[in-house]
Amino acid sequence: MELAAPETSTPSHEPTSSDDPALSHEPTLARVLQERLFRDATITGDGARDRVVTWCLPWQQALSGEEDLDGVLVYARESDVEADQLAELRARRPVALVVAGGEPGTAQADRADAEAMPIITVGAHTDFRQVGRLVAELVLAHEAHVMRYGVRVHQALAELSYRGAGISALCHQMSRLSQCAVAVLDSDYQVLEFAQAGSVGESSTPSGEVLTARTMRELLRDDPPDLLDRALDGGRGPIVGAVEIAGNPFTCVVGAIVLGGRHDGWVVLVEPAARPHPHDVAQHRVVVEQAITIVGTEMLRMRSISEAEERARGDFVHALLHGRFATEADLAARAEHYRFPTGSDYAVIVAGGFRAASGGEPGNAVPNAVRDVARTSPPGTQTLAAAVGDVLAVVYRFDRPKRTTPDAANRFVADYARTLEQDLVRKLGVPVQVAYGRPVSGAVRITDSYREARIALGLRQQLGLDSVCGFHELRVFAALSELAGSPVGKGFADELLAPLREESTGGSDLERAVVTYIECGGNVNAAARALHIHRNTMLYKLERASRALRLNLREAEHQFALWLACKLELLANTTATVDRELRPT
Incomplete structure (x- = not known):
C-alpha cells in the first residue's frame, strides 16, 4: 500500500482519476488542475502550484471573513469579481481563484499576482x-488513504504492545515498516533502543559507514539536534528536518512522546537519503505519528513495572535495615528472590544532606540516587539501596579475603564509601555527607551496621566533619556508645550541664563559651577569637561558669569532665533519634 506525500513533485500532464488510491497524491493545486473539470481551464499567473488545497469557498463567503485563507480555493463568477475586492482577497493568501465565465485576456492577466494568487478561468x-x-x-x-496506512501501522505496532513485547520489538517493527533506522530516546537524550534497517534498505552513509546506535549516542552526547526541541515545542505531530551524522546528511522524522502532559522522550526515524521522495517522507510521518502513543504507552507500562519492582526491593532493604524478618527462613526466602546471599560480609553506608543542599525538600534527589547506586556496583560486590526518609541507605555486600583483619575490612568499606560520595556529588550536583557502619557477618546483623552508620552520619553532621567517616573512626564515641544511653551516663551529663543552661546564669550563651574554651585546649585568647569576643569578656564568662558549676575550669580534670558530659549528651541524642526510627514505639 502506498501513501500520499506531503509535498507534490512535478505533476503529470496526463489526466488521472481521483478514485485510484494508488495515485491519490496530496491535493495540491497542481493535483487539482489534473482533473477533467479543469482540462480546458486557462491559468493566469505563475504562483506556486505545490500549495495544498483543503477546502473550497464561494466568493461572497470568502470575502465576509478576515481569517487567513491558506489552503482554500475560492470560486467566483466573472460578474462578481471587483478589482478592490480582488486585492483584499489576495492579501489573505488563498491558493487560487477560480473564475467561471468571461474570456481571459490582458485585463485578467493584470489582476493576477504571479507570486500570491493564480487565477483559473473556466x-x-x-x-x-x-x-x-x-x-x-x-x-x-x-485522508482515507492516509488513514488506511495509519491503521495498518497501528495494528502492526499495537499487536506487539498487546503481547508486551517491549520497546525493542516496537523499534524493530518500525524499522521493518519504514526500511529505515529507528531510535527511541528518553527525555535526557539517551538512546533507549535502536534498530537498524533491514538488509534491503540498510541505512548507511554515502561513504559506506553504517549508521549505528553508537553514532546516534555520539551525536546526542556532543550536540543534540535542535530538531528534537522543535518537535517538543511544536506540539503538532512529527516534524521533518535534515541532520548531519558522522559528516553525512540524513533526513530525520522526529516525534515527541508526550502523554498526559508528561514528556518521556522522542521517536526518531532516520532516512538515509538526504532528499528522500516526498511519498517516503509521508509514510515515515505516519509511522512516527502512530508510534508516539504506542511507544509512550509501553514506556509507561515498563516504568510502572520498574517502579513496582523498586518498591518491592525497597521493602526488602527496609526489612534488612530494621530487622523485620520473623525468622531466618523468612529472610532466606526473600533474599533468594533477589539473589542476595545471606552468609556473606556486609556493611551499611548512608548518605544525607540532600534536604540542606537543595534548600528545602529533597525532591527526587534520593530516589534518583537509589537508582544510580543500584545500577553500579564494584566487581565482586553487590549493593542494595533504599530511601529512608531523606537519607540514602546502601547495603554493601563484599567477600572479605581470608585472614583479613577488622581494620582491613573497614578500609575496604571506606574506599567504597568515598567513591560513593564522589559519584553522588557528581551526578546530583549537590554536596552530600556519607558515613558507614562497621562490617558484619551474616544478613541478620545488617541492622547493627545500619544503626552505627546512622549514628556516624548524625555525629558527622553535628560535628561538621568534612570527609567520609565510619563509626569505628569515631573511637571516643564508639567507646562511649553504651555509657551514653545508660542512666548513669545521662545523669552525669545532666548534672554537669544543667547549671550552665539556667536562665539566671546566661543560658546557652554561657554553655557555648565553656565548650569553645575546652575545645581550644584551655586557651583563653583562642576561644575569644573563635567566638569573636574580647578576651576580658571571655574571662568574665568563664568566671561566671566556674561559680555556677562550683568548679575551677582552669583545672584539666574539670575540663575533661565537662568535655565528657558534652560528648555523652551529643551521642545520647543522636542514638535516641536513630533508635526511634529503628524501634518505633
Whole structure:
C-alpha cells in the first residue's frame, strides 16, 4: 500500500482519476488542475502550484471573513469579481481563484499576482457545486488513504504492545515498516533502543559507514539536534528536518512522546537519503505519528513495572535495615528472590544532606540516587539501596579475603564509601555527607551496621566533619556508645550541664563559651577569637561558669569532665533519634 506525500513533485500532464488510491497524491493545486473539470481551464499567473488545497469557498463567503485563507480555493463568477475586492482577497493568501465565465485576456492577466494568487478561468457552465465536490473528494480520498496506512501501522505496532513485547520489538517493527533506522530516546537524550534497517534498505552513509546506535549516542552526547526541541515545542505531530551524522546528511522524522502532559522522550526515524521522495517522507510521518502513543504507552507500562519492582526491593532493604524478618527462613526466602546471599560480609553506608543542599525538600534527589547506586556496583560486590526518609541507605555486600583483619575490612568499606560520595556529588550536583557502619557477618546483623552508620552520619553532621567517616573512626564515641544511653551516663551529663543552661546564669550563651574554651585546649585568647569576643569578656564568662558549676575550669580534670558530659549528651541524642526510627514505639 502506498501513501500520499506531503509535498507534490512535478505533476503529470496526463489526466488521472481521483478514485485510484494508488495515485491519490496530496491535493495540491497542481493535483487539482489534473482533473477533467479543469482540462480546458486557462491559468493566469505563475504562483506556486505545490500549495495544498483543503477546502473550497464561494466568493461572497470568502470575502465576509478576515481569517487567513491558506489552503482554500475560492470560486467566483466573472460578474462578481471587483478589482478592490480582488486585492483584499489576495492579501489573505488563498491558493487560487477560480473564475467561471468571461474570456481571459490582458485585463485578467493584470489582476493576477504571479507570486500570491493564480487565477483559473473556466467555462460559465462550471458551478461552485462541481468545484467544491471535486476538492472534497480529493481531500477525503487522501485522508482515507492516509488513514488506511495509519491503521495498518497501528495494528502492526499495537499487536506487539498487546503481547508486551517491549520497546525493542516496537523499534524493530518500525524499522521493518519504514526500511529505515529507528531510535527511541528518553527525555535526557539517551538512546533507549535502536534498530537498524533491514538488509534491503540498510541505512548507511554515502561513504559506506553504517549508521549505528553508537553514532546516534555520539551525536546526542556532543550536540543534540535542535530538531528534537522543535518537535517538543511544536506540539503538532512529527516534524521533518535534515541532520548531519558522522559528516553525512540524513533526513530525520522526529516525534515527541508526550502523554498526559508528561514528556518521556522522542521517536526518531532516520532516512538515509538526504532528499528522500516526498511519498517516503509521508509514510515515515505516519509511522512516527502512530508510534508516539504506542511507544509512550509501553514506556509507561515498563516504568510502572520498574517502579513496582523498586518498591518491592525497597521493602526488602527496609526489612534488612530494621530487622523485620520473623525468622531466618523468612529472610532466606526473600533474599533468594533477589539473589542476595545471606552468609556473606556486609556493611551499611548512608548518605544525607540532600534536604540542606537543595534548600528545602529533597525532591527526587534520593530516589534518583537509589537508582544510580543500584545500577553500579564494584566487581565482586553487590549493593542494595533504599530511601529512608531523606537519607540514602546502601547495603554493601563484599567477600572479605581470608585472614583479613577488622581494620582491613573497614578500609575496604571506606574506599567504597568515598567513591560513593564522589559519584553522588557528581551526578546530583549537590554536596552530600556519607558515613558507614562497621562490617558484619551474616544478613541478620545488617541492622547493627545500619544503626552505627546512622549514628556516624548524625555525629558527622553535628560535628561538621568534612570527609567520609565510619563509626569505628569515631573511637571516643564508639567507646562511649553504651555509657551514653545508660542512666548513669545521662545523669552525669545532666548534672554537669544543667547549671550552665539556667536562665539566671546566661543560658546557652554561657554553655557555648565553656565548650569553645575546652575545645581550644584551655586557651583563653583562642576561644575569644573563635567566638569573636574580647578576651576580658571571655574571662568574665568563664568566671561566671566556674561559680555556677562550683568548679575551677582552669583545672584539666574539670575540663575533661565537662568535655565528657558534652560528648555523652551529643551521642545520647543522636542514638535516641536513630533508635526511634529503628524501634518505633
